[in-house]
Amino acid sequence: MADWVDACDAGELGDGEALGVQVGGEAIALYRVDGAVYATEDRCSHGLASLSEGMLDGPTIECPLHFGCFDVRTGAPTAAPCSVPIRIFPAQERDGRILVAL
Numbered sequence: 001m002a003d004w005v006d007a008c009d010a011g012e013l014g015d016g017e018a019l020g021v022q023v024g025g026e027a028i029a030l031y032r033v034d035g036a037v038y039a040t041e042d043r044c045s046h047g048l049a050s051l052s053e054g055m056l057d058g059p060t061i062e063c064p065l066h067f068g069c070f071d072v073r074t075g076a077p078t079a080a081p082c083s084v085p086i087r088i089f090p091a092q093e094r095d096g097r098i099l100v101a102l
């Protein structure tokens, strides 16, 4: 069973936005795509960059450093130079809060 951890107020994450948060000592990037919330590690698999500082276009996050891309729903790389998936985490909105299962 998932161990849900409070990440932030749901109002902090608008549709089409990415947000970096600390959850249980982990740097997590949250995304809202068409109302749904997704969570990944906040670290590009290609280098030292925070994905939460990148551009979210639909379900695609573009890394701010070398502009590689990932699908935030699956963690799969979708554009070079990224070739290694990033970790994803279950996320949900409940009672005005965003929760992540680490």
Ligand code: FES
Residues within 6 Å of the ligand: 044, 045, 046, 047, 048, 049, 063, 064, 065, 066, 067, 068, 069, 081, 082
């Ligand atoms: Fe993200 Fe290079 S650090 S694409």
